[in-house]
Amino acid sequence: MNKIVQIDPDQVEDVGPLYAARKKVYPQKVSGTFRRIKWGLMAFCLGIYYFLPFVRWNRGLAAPDQAVLIDLPNSRFYFFFIELWPQEVYYFTGLLILAAITLFLMNSVGGRIWCGYLCPQTVWTDLFYAVERLVEGDRRERMKKDASAHRWTLERISEFVLKHSIWLMIAWWTGGAWVLYFTDAPTLVKELVTFQAPAIAYIWIAILTATTYLLAGFMREQVCVYMCPWPRIQAALTDEWALNVTYRYDRGEKRMSVKKANDLRALGQHAGDCVDCYQCVAVCPVGIDIRNGPQLDCIQCGLCIDACDNVMKKINRPTRLIGYDNDINIQRRIEGKAPIYRIVRPRTIIYAALIALVGGIMLYTLATRSLxxxxxxxxxxxxxxxxxxxxxxxxxxxxxxxxxxxxxxxxxxxxxxxxxxxxxxxxxxxxxxxxxxxxxxxxxxxxxxxxxxxxxxxxxxxxxxxxxxxxxxxxxxxxxxxxxxxx
Missing domain, CATH: 2.60.40.10 (Immunoglobulins)
Structure with missing residues (x-):
């Protein structure tokens, strides 16, 4: 016979919540090399995405003249001088293979540089953050306004409405630009403005507007941490030679104030360069402390490098206390050895060779295909x-x-x-x-x-x-x- 056991609720151990509650991130504005790279790549990527549908390409009489067009009714894909038929879907398979191997190569060279600079989620989130800072102010101002007991003043309401209006405009144009790749762009724009476009166009624009608005405006780093599978895959593919954003603790520890560090150095004793200013945390778009070592959340955007470099310049210490590095070099510096870097190694050679092979096969079949x-x-x-x-x-x-x-x-x-x-x-x-x-x-x-x-x-x-x-x-x-x- 089964014995019924009564458990005292007071004796049950509290294991806590099943998931961590989200802590809102307030990234601070920063300037520097990596910030300029991100601005440049953002302008380049968004410029291509938004304006490519309007580029024309002459294909002859009665042929569509849009340079890039996915013509679903006629089962054609046009890319400048290339025209692909449904029977040639294997070219898309080749492109997916090339994209995967290129992602592996990028990871083996510089870690998650795709996530930090080129991922659409990063690009649009970065743009939404820029709008937020422009309307509501920088980190401290936004934190102060959110913590205020009188949050909803007239000024605050006007800022809220303006910010979300700009976000929705960006999201709307993002959804509209995607639809333009499936039909003649100028014609569809005219039809959309005059409310004569097909209902399916409005439906897809609404769906893509909503997803862009939610993912870039609200979910933000949560997409990278919880929804995207690449951080888990990347962790399994990386090796000890990959360059990742790294806090060089051999140089930064032990942390102390600038004054105390100067005093110790004057006595000929070792003092860490890190002054515990938390600027690397303040500028991080995912809100982590890079000094705690490699973390799943880190998208390796390099903004913490810029923030730390700015502080090092102010206190007259060498820059790149945080930089793209590997653990091997940290250990070598501790042992008094010079750092070494191996960008070209068997892993990267194999990936580059596979890219060249697949790309070469695709180019050959494209050049020799029968029309x-x-x-x-x-x-x-x-x-x-x-x-x-x-x-x-x-x-x-x-x-x-x-x-x-x-x-x-x-x-x-x-x-x-x-x-x-x-x-x-x-x-x-x-x-x-x-x-x-x-x-x-x-x-x-x-x-x-x-x-x-x-x-x-x-x-x-x-x-x-x-x-x-x-x-x-x-x-x-x-x-x-x-x-x-x-x-």
């Missing part, structure tokens, strides 16, 4: 028909793909059955003996083709038959193989 193609599908019911004169006829559905921007005249030939005759059903053949048809530009043409051959010269039950299509003007050839079967 004329043919697909053949054998009729299944009936598979073959025996005619009154004893000959055998097979029927096929043949699809021709003309990927050029102009009409083409092509000839159709077959190899396989002896003395076989070819007939295009309903096709306007130019010549009766050798079928020649006109393929429309940048499209597919589907025809029914009959192949008839004498049975006495083709006794086998199944004979390979090769359909060959030849461009009369350019000489391009494409072929496809099927079977010619007896009843």
């Amino acid at each position: 004329l193609d043919i697909n053949v599908l054998h009729d299944r019911n009936p598979v073959a028909v025996k005619l009154s004169d004893g000959s055998i006829r097979n029927a096929y559905t043949v699809r021709f793909l003309n990927k050029r921007g102009f009409d083409r005249v092509v000839a159709i030939d077959i190899d396989g059955p002896q003395d076989a005759k070819l007939h295009v059903v309903g096709g306007d053949s130019i010549t009766p003996d050798r079928p020649m048809i006109v393929l429309g530009r940048d499209g597919t043409t589907e025809l029914r083709v009959l192949v008839t051959a004498p049975s006495d010269r083709n006794p086998e039950k199944s004979i390979p038959v090769k359909f060959r299509v030849t461009d009369i003007g350019l000489g391009e050839v494409a072929s496809a193989t099927d079977n010619f079967v007896a009843p």
